[in-house]
Amino acid sequence: MLETLYSTGIRASELIGIDREDIDRQDRLIRIRGKGRKERIVPVGEKALEAIDAYVHRNRPHQRTVRSSPVHQENA
Numbered sequence: 673m674l675e676t677l678y679s680t681g682i683r684a685s686e687l688i689g690i691d692r693e694d695i696d697r698q699d700r701l702i703r704i705r706g707k708g709r710k711e712r713i714v715p716v717g718e719k720a721l722e723a724i725d726a727y728v729h730r731n732r733p734h735q736r737t738v739r740s741s742p743v744h745q746e747n748a
Contacts, residue, residue: 673727679720680704697721 677687686704694703695716702716 673723675723676716676720679717680714682714695721695724 673687676682677684680702682702682704683706686706689705690702696702700716700718700721701713704712704714706712
């Protein structure tokens with residue numbers, strides 16, 4: 673999770689609010705919900721995506737895959 677914080681520059685409180693549907697692996701973007709329920713889209717590095725996959729595999733075995741969803745299209 674530190675890799676994700678470093679890669680995106682988001683706050684720890686924003687990190688814990690990320691859902692699987694918020695991650696767009698194809699375009700390497702994450703939808704972040706910040707203060708005041710504001711949403712923004714931030715780029716995420718490949719190493720951070722790999723770290724997220726490892727976290728899910730290790731700590732969330734019932735959620736083995738992190739699906740790709742087009743987060744940027746929903747805000748258009």
